[in-house]
Amino acid sequence: MGILRPRLLAPAVAALLAASVAACGGDSGGGGGTTGSAEPGEKITLTVGLFGDFGFKPLYEEYKKTHPNIEITERVSEFADHHNNLIKRLATNAGTADIEAVEVGYISTFTATPDKFHNLKDYGLDARQSDYLDWKWQQGLSKDGSALLGLGTDVGGLAMCYRKDLFEKAGLPSDRDEVSALWPTWEQYIETGKKFAAANVAGAKFVDSPGEIFRAMVNQAPVGLYDAQDNIIVASNPEVKKAWDLSNQLSQNGLTAKLAAFSPPWNTGFAKGSFATIICPAWMTGYIQEQAKDASGKWDIAAVPGGAGNSGGSHLMLPKQGKHPKEAAELINWLTSKENQARVFKEEGTFPSIPALYDDPSIQSFTKPFFGDAPIGKIYSDAAKALKPQHLGPKEAEVRTAIGNGLGRVEQGKQTPDEAWAQVLKDVEKIK
Amino acid sequence: MATRAPDRPAAPAGVPTRRHPRRPGWSARLHRIDVAVSPYAYIAPFFLLFSAFGLFPLLYTAWVSLHEWTLLSDTQTFIGAxxxxxxxxxxxxxxxxxxxxxxxxxxxxxxxxxxxxxxxxxxxxxxxxxxxxxxxxxxxxxxxxxxxxxxxxxxxxxxxxxxxxxxxxxxxxxxxxxxxxxxxxxxxxxxxxxxxxxxxxxxxxxxxxxxxxxxxxxxxxxxxxxxxxxxxxxxxxxxxxxxxxxxxxxxxxxxxxxxxxxxxxxxxxxxxxxxxxxxxxxxxxxxxxxxxxxxxxxxxxxxxxxxxxxxxxxxxxxxxxxxxxxxxxxx
Structure with missing residues (x-):
């Protein structure tokens, strides 16, 4: 039964990663240290490293029409793998794509190493500053603010998606304004959940799991897991503890479907209608549509309890390993342009980080039949306008995982919230 | 039959026989070296690969384990056990x-x-x-x-x-x-x-x-x-x-x-x-x-x-x- 025999773990692990990240394509980008630009007319292949679907594929086709010498390949891996691999590839100076997407939970990790990325200002992209939400722009800057390392794609203004049919079955109102009126606060959201549970709708719980709800609540607070000096303040920030307590109330009242976010059973849960509500940053709308293909018209979107917040959103960065930084920078500029952000939103649901679009009539009036013609353009514009930025620290994702595991232990009934919290604090203390 | 060295060629006529006694020794020695060394040469690839991918990482891991050593930092401090x-x-x-x-x-x-x-x-x-x-x-x-x-x-x-x-x-x-x-x-x-x-x-x-x-x-x-x-x-x-x-x-x-x-x-x-x-x-x-x-x-x-x-x-x-x-x- 020799599972993995080699004396050293690294090759086995590398093989395993290659196997588990089946979607990871060839390493055509990177490797060399030369940064010379290509001769005109020479065929250039640019790789774009993403996690999940960014809805860029139609854009590549169009870009190739105006840039016949550019070939674009996309390599997509799973969220955590993508970012961990990027860290490894930067550290070992080999294997990054020409353009790498970085989610906001990791952005501070990468802006802390400005020597590994090109300064986009060198390619004239600081001209884009006036386009962007100021905080989104700031997130892409190096720590001292001198270099522009990432250009924003989307922001994840919050809303709450819910299943109309399940709400009706539970005897709750199903119109989106009436639903929004049910839960101005998270406490009221939990009360609604108890009513839903009391109606005993077969096969459905009120919410998928406490993890993403916790993340949303923390993101609504003015200060989250880190203070402005990059100290982890999980133990001392009362907002974090409050979010923890509320999230655990969901578990303890049996309102959660115990489906961990982004796991295959969670995906199945969308298709089977295993939960009635889910926290819904703009990008989640695309995900729901993808997973619950047969549920068109059953989902709708209401306001999020507790006020505006941001969850997710990404930047595109330009690692120094790439051989064609000039062309890649041009592509970044194009992919994040005002027109294309609007287009990706309409196709994929990821919401633009360019405020000029928020009052654009084509966005304001945009609805989606899948969500019962909900005015998602207006909903997410309002959410994005109300956003207050929050400082994110370098190990944001690791801290969140430690807390998420704590929430999972309570949800699975293995620990009381107090025991789990004590363990979370110990785990977080170890994060350096 | 035991292996033996090939017969040395008979000395051509006219060649001085001064060097004669040295030649069988040289050939036999070569043969002896061949018999003694060749088996090691045949199994060497395994041991070379093992040293490179087995033994070296094993020892290097021991060395790394005595340090504060992270991928993200260029400095490694010795911290013993x-x-x-x-x-x-x-x-x-x-x-x-x-x-x-x-x-x-x-x-x-x-x-x-x-x-x-x-x-x-x-x-x-x-x-x-x-x-x-x-x-x-x-x-x-x-x-x-x-x-x-x-x-x-x-x-x-x-x-x-x-x-x-x-x-x-x-x-x-x-x-x-x-x-x-x-x-x-x-x-x-x-x-x-x-x-x-x-x-x-x-x-x-x-x-x-x-x-x-x-x-x-x-x-x-x-x-x-x-x-x-x-x-x-x-x-x-x-x-x-x-x-x-x-x-x-x-x-x-x-x-x-x-x-x-x-x-x-x-x-x-x-x-x-x-x-x-x-x-x-x-x-x-x-x-x-x-x-x-x-x-x-x-x-x-x-x-x-x-x-x-x-x-x-x-x-x-x-x-x-x-x-x-x-x-x-x-x-």
Whole structure:
């Protein structure tokens, strides 16, 4: 039964990663240290490293029409793998794509190493500053603010998606304004959940799991897991503890479907209608549509309890390993342009980080039949306008995982919230 | 006939015979060197590769483990045995050790017993023998990723086949991945699925070398099939059993892929390297992976690897002594 025999773990692990990240394509980008630009007319292949679907594929086709010498390949891996691999590839100076997407939970990790990325200002992209939400722009800057390392794609203004049919079955109102009126606060959201549970709708719980709800609540607070000096303040920030307590109330009242976010059973849960509500940053709308293909018209979107917040959103960065930084920078500029952000939103649901679009009539009036013609353009514009930025620290994702595991232990009934919290604090203390 | 040096060519006429005495010595010496050195040259590739990919990393890991060494920082500070001290006081490490032993026992013991039984069944005149033997090996050639993904679905809480079957008998839905014992059983089943047939084939090969007369004599004496298995087969193939036990132990101590992928398919990416939110099925290899390749703390991960290496040696040694004794008693 020799599972993995080699004396050293690294090759086995590398093989395993290659196997588990089946979607990871060839390493055509990177490797060399030369940064010379290509001769005109020479065929250039640019790789774009993403996690999940960014809805860029139609854009590549169009870009190739105006840039016949550019070939674009996309390599997509799973969220955590993508970012961990990027860290490894930067550290070992080999294997990054020409353009790498970085989610906001990791952005501070990468802006802390400005020597590994090109300064986009060198390619004239600081001209884009006036386009962007100021905080989104700031997130892409190096720590001292001198270099522009990432250009924003989307922001994840919050809303709450819910299943109309399940709400009706539970005897709750199903119109989106009436639903929004049910839960101005998270406490009221939990009360609604108890009513839903009391109606005993077969096969459905009120919410998928406490993890993403916790993340949303923390993101609504003015200060989250880190203070402005990059100290982890999980133990001392009362907002974090409050979010923890509320999230655990969901578990303890049996309102959660115990489906961990982004796991295959969670995906199945969308298709089977295993939960009635889910926290819904703009990008989640695309995900729901993808997973619950047969549920068109059953989902709708209401306001999020507790006020505006941001969850997710990404930047595109330009690692120094790439051989064609000039062309890649041009592509970044194009992919994040005002027109294309609007287009990706309409196709994929990821919401633009360019405020000029928020009052654009084509966005304001945009609805989606899948969500019962909900005015998602207006909903997410309002959410994005109300956003207050929050400082994110370098190990944001690791801290969140430690807390998420704590929430999972309570949800699975293995620990009381107090025991789990004590363990979370110990785990977080170890994060350096 | 013993090898001997080729006859030296006769000296051509007219050539001075002054150098004559030296030539046979030179040729013979060359031959002697050839005989002495060539075998080493033939096996050298293995040892060169082993040194490069086995021995060097082993020693280098020991060196790294004495440092504060992370992927993200260019400076490495020597801290002596501090990593080891932290490691041995980390409850998560001991939790991983427990899980490794637990999964190892739950998977290995039934697997080897089952393998002996399967081999025993196949070690008799059967039609389509080759077909059965190849079938045994099939699970072993399937990719571990495929096996874990499929079994994770079978062990699914809401829509899994196993819970559905149990439900027919009135059992409630089991959240296999959530519980410590249930997750260990689920992972052990995946391991058994892949490796039982492999071990059965090894046993079968050994059983075919057992003289037929022993069985014939036993049959005449009225011994049942089970008695023959216990009294003849097992003692006769003892060296093979010792071999499989040791190899299985080493494999069981290094289980990584099954729990990693099982966590990924049940707990999402968050709980992936921790083996579930409560670390209920985080094995030692996964613990090393967590610290080395998600926290990038190479020094600490190296220390954990070395302790794991020591554990593997100990476990293999204990099992070696145990299986030798077991065989002795049966005799």
């Amino acid at each position: 501090e990593n080891y001290a932290t490691l041995l006081t980390d409850p998560y490490f001991w939790n991983a050790t427990f899980n490794t032993l637990s999964i190892g026992i739950i998977s290995t013991v039934p697997q080897l017993v089952l393998a002996i039984w399967l081999a025993h069944l196949l070690n008799r005149p059967l039609r389509a023998q080759t077909f059965f033997r190849i079938t045994l090996l099939l699970p072993n050639v399937t990719s571990v990723v495929a096996v874990v993904v499929i079994f994770s679905q079978l062990f699914g809480r809401d829509f899994g086949l196993i819970n559905w079957v149990l439900g027919l008998f009135g059992a409630g839905a089991i959240d296999w991945a959530a519980g410590t014992a249930t997750s260990h059983v689920a992972i052990s089943v995946m391991i058994m699925w892949r490796w039982t047939g492999y071990n059965a084939l090894i046993y079968l090969a050994a059983m075919q070398a057992v003289p037929r007369e022993l069985y014939e004599a036993a049959t005449i004496d009225g011994a049942s099939g089970l008695t023959q298995l216990r009294r003849i087969t097992v003692p006769m193939i003892r060296p093979t059993i010792v071999f499989t036990v040791i190899v299985s132990t080493i494999g069981a101590m290094q289980i990584l892929a099954e729990p990693l992928l099982f966590a990924a398919t049940t707990s999402g990416s968050g709980g992936m390297v921790t083996g579930g939110p409560d670390r209920q099925f985080q094995t030692l290899a996964l613990y090393v992976y967590e610290h080395g390749f998600t926290n990038f703390d190479f020094g600490y991960a190296s220390a954990a690897s070395w302790v794991m290496f020591v554990f593997v040696v100990i476990a293999a040694g204990v099992n070696y002594l145990f299986t030798r004794r077991m065989g002795g008693e049966i005799r």
